[in-house]
Amino acid sequence: MDASLEPLKARRLALLLRERIASGEIAPGSRLASEPALALEHGVSRVTVRRALDSLAAEGLIDRRVGSGTFVREPEAPAPIVADFANMLTHLVEMGRRTGVRLISFAYAQPPETVVQALGLKPGERTQRSVRVRLIDGHPFSYLTTHVPERIGLTYSEADLASVPLLTLLERSGTVVERANQTISATLASPDVAEALGLEIGSPLLSLTRIVFGPDGRGVEHLHALYRPDRYAFQLELERAGNASERRWSPAPARGTGS
Amino acid sequence: MDASLEPLKARRLALLLRERIASGEIAPGSRLASEPALALEHGVSRVTVRRALDSLAAEGLIDRRVGSGTFVREPEAPAPIVADFANMLTHLVEMGRRTGVRLISFAYAQPPETVVQALGLKPGERTQRSVRVRLIDGHPFSYLTTHVPERIGLTYSEADLASVPLLTLLERSGTVVERANQTISATLASPDVAEALGLEIGSPLLSLTRIVFGPDGRGVEHLHALYRPDRYAFQLELERAGNASERRWSPAPARGTGS
DNA sequence: GTCAGTTGTTCTATACGCTAGACAACTAAC
DNA sequence: GTTAGTTGTCTAGCGTATAGAACAACTGAC
Numbered sequence: 018m019d020a021s022l023e024p025l026k027a028r029r030l031a032l033l034l035r036e037r038i039a040s041g042e043i044a045p046g047s048r049l050a051s052e053p054a055l056a057l058e059h060g061v062s063r064v065t066v067r068r069a070l071d072s073l074a075a076e077g078l079i080d081r082r083v084g085s086g087t088f089v090r091e092p093e094a095p096a097p098i099v100a101d102f103a104n105m106l107t108h109l110v111e112m113g114r115r116t117g118v119r120l121i122s123f124a125y126a127q128p129p130e131t132v133v134q135a136l137g138l139k140p141g142e143r144t145q146r147s148v149r150v151r152l153i154d155g156h157p158f159s160y161l162t163t164h165v166p167e168r169i170g171l172t173y174s175e176a177d178l179a180s181v182p183l184l185t186l187l188e189r190s191g192t193v194v195e196r197a198n199q200t201i202s203a204t205l206a207s208p209d210v211a212e213a214l215g216l217e218i219g220s221p222l223l224s225l226t227r228i229v230f231g232p233d234g235r236g237v238e239h240l241h242a243l244y245r246p247d248r249y250a251f252q253l254e255l256e257r258a259g260n261a262s263e264r265r266w267s268p269a270p271a272r273g274t275g276s
Numbered sequence: 277m278d279a280s281l282e283p284l285k286a287r288r289l290a291l292l293l294r295e296r297i298a299s300g301e302i303a304p305g306s307r308l309a310s311e312p313a314l315a316l317e318h319g320v321s322r323v324t325v326r327r328a329l330d331s332l333a334a335e336g337l338i339d340r341r342v343g344s345g346t347f348v349r350e351p352e353a354p355a356p357i358v359a360d361f362a363n364m365l366t367h368l369v370e371m372g373r374r375t376g377v378r379l380i381s382f383a384y385a386q387p388p389e390t391v392v393q394a395l396g397l398k399p400g401e402r403t404q405r406s407v408r409v410r411l412i413d414g415h416p417f418s419y420l421t422t423h424v425p426e427r428i429g430l431t432y433s434e435a436d437l438a439s440v441p442l443l444t445l446l447e448r449s450g451t452v453v454e455r456a457n458q459t460i461s462a463t464l465a466s467p468d469v470a471e472a473l474g475l476e477i478g479s480p481l482l483s484l485t486r487i488v489f490g491p492d493g494r495g496v497e498h499l500h501a502l503y504r505p506d507r508y509a510f511q512l513e514l515e516r517a518g519n520a521s522e523r524r525w526s527p528a529p530a531r532g533t534g535s
Numbered sequence: 536g537t538c539a540g541t542t543g544t545t546c547t548a549t550a551c552g553c554t555a556g557a558c559a560a561c562t563a564a565c
Numbered sequence: 566g567t568t569a570g571t572t573g574t575c576t577a578g579c580g581t582a583t584a585g586a587a588c589a590a591c592t593g594a595c
Contacts, residue, residue, distance in 0.1 A: 024552055025284050029478055036463050041390040051571060062554045083572045084562030131300030188523065194516045196528060201510040203462035203480040207295050218288060221462040221480050251460040257453045264447065268527060269455060310541060321584045342542045343592030
C-alpha cells in the first residue's frame with residue numbers, strides 16, 4: 018500500500034482543515050465553506066479542494082450532501098486521553114479504557130550520539146533499543162523509543178517489555194531511579210512512525226524526551242515518545258501563587274477533567 | 277514569496293533526512309551516503325535526492341564538498357529557549373536575552389464557539405481578541421491569540437497590551453486570578469501563523485491552551501499559544517516519589533539547564 | 536601522476552499535479 | 566415552478582517534478 022502518495026497542495030489543505038475540525042474551530046454539524054469558496058480562500062483550484070475533501074470524507078470526518086453542502090460530522094470520538102505532567106495514565110484504567118502495547122523492535126546496538134551524551138555513556142558502550150506502540154481501546158496513540166544501557170537491559174527479557182512498564186522492570190531489577198529530565202516539543206511524522214500510528218506522513222506529533230538518572234548521576238533510561246495529538250494531550254492545573262511583588266503559577270491538584 | 281512550493285518526493289526525503297540528523301542518528305561531522313547511493317536506497321532519481329539535499333543545505337544543516345561528499349554540519353545552535361511548566365520566562369532576562377512583542381491585531385468581536393464554552397460566556401457576549409508575536413533576540417518564536425471578556429478588556433488599552441504582560445494588566449485592573457487549566461498539544465502552521473513565525477506552511481508547532489479563571493469560576497482569559505519547537509520547548513525536572521507500592525513522578529526544582 | 540569516487544551542471548523525455556471552465560444533478564428557499 | 570447555490574463529473578492544456586543519462590570539476594588515497 019503506497020497510500021502516502023497525495024498531491025502536495027491537496028495534502029496541505031487537507032491537513033489544515035483536519036486540524037481546524039479536530040480543534041473545534043469548525044464546529045461539528047456546521048457547514049463548511051463551499052468548494053468554490055475554499056478554492057478562492059486558499060488560492061487553489063476547485064479540483065484541488067475536492068481532493069482534500071475526498072481524503073477527509075474517506076476518514077469519515079465530513080459528510081458531503083449534493084445540493085446543500087459539506088458538513089462536519091459529529092465525532093464518534095474516542096475522546097483524547099489527557100495526562101498530567103508526570104505522564105500518569107493510571108486513571109485511565111479506572112475509567113475502564115483498555116490500553117495495550119505492541120513491541121515493534123528489540124535489539125542491542127550502538128546508540129546514536131544524542132543518546133550517548135544524554136545518558137553519559139562510555140564511547141562504544143552499547144544499549145538495548147526497543148520500539149513500542151501503545152494502544153488505547155485498540156487504537157495506536159504513541160510511539161515509544163527507549164534506550165537502556167546494555168548491562169541494565171539484560172536484567173529483563175523481551176517478553177517482559179511487551180507487558181510490564183519499563184520503569185517497573187528497572188526498579189524490580191534493583192536499579193535505583195532518582196530523578197529525570199523531561200522535555201516536550203513537537204515534530205512531524207516520519208514514514209515509519211506515520212505507518213505505526215496510522216497517520217499520514219507529515220502529520221503533527223507531540224514529542225516527549227525523558228532522560229532518567231540513577232543516584233550516581235548516570236543515565237539509566239532514555240525515552241523518546243511521540244504522541245498523536247488527537248488522541249493524547251498533556252493537561253495541567255495551575256494555581257496563582259506568590260506575593261504581590263512576584264506573582265507566578267504553580268502546579269495544583271487536578272480538578273475534574275472537564276466533560 | 278511563494279516559498280512553500282517544494283516537490284513531493286524531494287520534500288519527503290528532506291523531511292526524513294532532517295529527522296535523522298536532528299535525532300543524532302546521523303552524527304554531526306559524519307559523511308552522508310553519496311547521492312547515487314541515496315537515490316538507489318530511496319528509489320528516486322538523483323535529481324530528486326539533490327533537491328532534498330539542496331533544502332537541507334539552505335537550512336545550514338549539511339555541508340557539501342565537491343569530490344569528497346556531503347557532511348552533517350555541527351549545529352551552531354541558537355539554543356532553544358527552555359521554559360518550565362508554569363511557562364516562566366523570567367530567567368531569560370537574567371540570561372541577557374532580549375524579548376519583544378509585536379501586536380498583530382486587536383479588536384472586539386464575537387469569539388468562536390470553543391472560546392465561548394471554555395470561558396463560560398453568555399451567548400452573544402463579545403470578547404477582546406488580540407494576536408501577538410513574541411520575539412527572542414529579534415527572532416519570532418511564539419504566536420499568541422488571547423480572548424478576554426469585553427468588560428475586562430476595556431480596563432486597559434491597546435498600547436498597554438503591546439508592552440505589559442496580559443496577566444499583569446488583568447490583575448492591575450482588579451481582576452482576581454485564581455486558577456488556570458493548561459493543555460499542551462501539537463499542530464501544523466497555517467499560512468498566517470507560518471508567515472508570522474517565519475516558517476513554511478505545515479511546519480510542526482507546539483500548542484498551548486490556557487484558560488484562566490477568577491474566584492467565581494468564570495473565565496477571565498483564554499490564551500492560545502503556538503511555539504516554534506526549534507526555538508522553544510517545555511522542560512521539567514522530575515523526582516521519583518511515593519512508596520514502594522505506588523511509585524510515581526513528582527515535579528522537582530530545576531537543575532542546571534544543561535549546557 | 537593515476538584512479539576511483541564524489542558533487543556540480545546540463546540535457547531530453549515522460550509523468551502528473553494543478554488550473555480553468557463547462558455542464559449535469561441535486562437541494563432548499565421563495 | 567423558479568432560482569440561486571451546492572456537489573458530482575468531465576475535458577483540455579499548462580507547468581513542472583521526476584527519471585535517466587552524460588559529462589565536467591574536484592578530492593583523497595595510493
